[in-house]
Amino acid sequence: MTSRPERALQPTSPREIDSDPSLGTVEGAAGPGIAADLIAVLVAVTAGEPRVLTLQDARALPSGPFELAHRSLQSGMRAWVERQAHHPLGYVEQLYTFADRDRSLGPDQRVISISYLGLTREQPTMEGDEASWQSWYVYFPWEDRRLGVPPSIEQVLLPNLRAFADAAPTFALRQQRANRIAVTFGLEGKPWNEELVLQRYELLYEAGLIPEARRANPELGPAPVQGRSMILDHRRILATGIARLRAKIKYHPVVFELVPDTFTLLQLQRCVEALAGRLMHKQNFRRLVTQQELVEETGEVSQETRGRPAKLFRFRREVLTERAIVGTKLPISRS
Amino acid sequence: MTSRPERALQPTSPREIDSDPSLGTVEGAAGPGIAADLIAVLVAVTAGEPRVLTLQDARALPSGPFELAHRSLQSGMRAWVERQAHHPLGYVEQLYTFADRDRSLGPDQRVISISYLGLTREQPTMEGDEASWQSWYVYFPWEDRRLGVPPSIEQVLLPNLRAFADAAPTFALRQQRANRIAVTFGLEGKPWNEELVLQRYELLYEAGLIPEARRANPELGPAPVQGRSMILDHRRILATGIARLRAKIKYHPVVFELVPDTFTLLQLQRCVEALAGRLMHKQNFRRLVTQQELVEETGEVSQETRGRPAKLFRFRREVLTERAIVGTKLPISRS
DNA sequence: CAACTAATGCTCAGGCGGAGTATATCCATG
């Protein structure tokens, strides 16, 4: 780490995290102990791009200390994120908790980080606000396949990854690495799996191809791979959030938290495509949405300029209660 | 809460949790602050029953403080659970983190609880050990449908739940509750969904039908619903673990962590059935397992007594690397 | 040997998902 980043969701109470271990991390706390940090991956989809709320020149996720006053972790999260985003959170889900030693403030201080995924609609950030919304593909360019496979994958990523695989000391390890590359990046006839965001990030990390992995070894020089990095492990947390969201939209109707109250089916499709980083088959997408009875017509039509006007739909909130998630893969006997 | 439970995975360092807030919760810690607790849902399948490791007369899950010495949460977990279970953990997964105020030790003390799911094979517990393995259906009798719908559901659960629904003040709320009961318990033609373990528990909790919900109101008398309860919210955590595992086995080959190294397909099936609480179609189960190439023959046959001898199989560990999880539900276009 | 139990092999029908064709309805433009 080079800078001394200040992380705070509430700009009124920033605190430094990688210096001066004697600084209290919880109000009123003194001496050694454990502090808890809440980190938010706040997602919106605007103009066909999936975007995340960032701070510190787009290099940090919003985060803030968990305080004794908070009723629960989730309510603490909701409270300060809603204040920050100037908008209620539609959906909040816990991502992961970690307390790795390299995040600690000192030998007798430890930070536990609890990360959350939140869905909302983008609100304009304030003038002079250090918060800004960024396309998440700024951080993971290789995850966007809507316009086809990005050229940088073949030109930059794969050569570097292959070199990493070939650099393994034993044949078995070389095989293993090559196979892992093929699986995570969908090579050798294997399908691309858009959910493997974290696995791809970790592979690039282990291969030393991204800046985060080179912080400990500055002599390695600049990382060869595109994509903006973030402080600490925030990009890793973002990867976790993207992966979770990409999995979630397949079996739970959370997309509707990200589109306006009324929308056309194409708008909805573009939103899903933005999240998944892949294009859908239009006719089948509508079939899926309609025959699952996820939406109902409003009776209005869109005022778009080109083409046949599209009907406007709204989400049928009832589906949230009238049935649970579907989907089983076990050959359960009904008799 | 009635007793003053001692929770500790390592019997050498128990600590009291609902009394004397001045007690330090982290070694070396003093004064107000935050402490972290690790709670384990440790699962094995023995003799066709899914079992969990418990302490304190089977009323608590193993738990212990997160210590500064631990490298990470997960490694802390692994270390002390393996010591407790006298067996390496095959698979560990984080479940959930919470810090609700009603778990706090006092106004200026807060406990963050991080729960984990671990899979292993049952080892005999030590003589005089307070640890014991219990069938998880002891705590959730309504979750076992292998022998058909348990009679207690129709005889006890549903009448009480219907009374709860009818007691709602408004018509809309009555409808909503009745619908929720139907969805979670698979009534009115809706299918039983074995993954809704937590939702069912929470419904029973809200309906005031289980002891945990009545602790605050002792005048309500004994809870009418079967199933052993646990201290604090341990039964809730167990429900979370069961739900997660029931979902996981459908798309990730974790069952193999719970069966011996070599097994017959029926043994494997019985293990899955134990977890899911439902019976499988035998032929289709084999088809699923074999055509996914999850197993390979050992060449041996089982020495069981009755019926045609069954071939023994072993898990093909390669599948973990040779392909990732499958399954998509988005109409992704391949062109 | 007959009966029983369990393993294993195979078929069949319905449904769903991927893909493509066809038609409808708007706008812009000549």
Add this chain to the structure above:
DNA sequence: CATGGATATACTCCGCCTGAGCATTAGTTG
């Protein structure tokens, strides 16, 4: 006003997966 471009919407087709059941094999037990 006709036409072409663009988009929305409807429908069809086919292969695969899945639930379900029948049939056969290979052991043990009485």
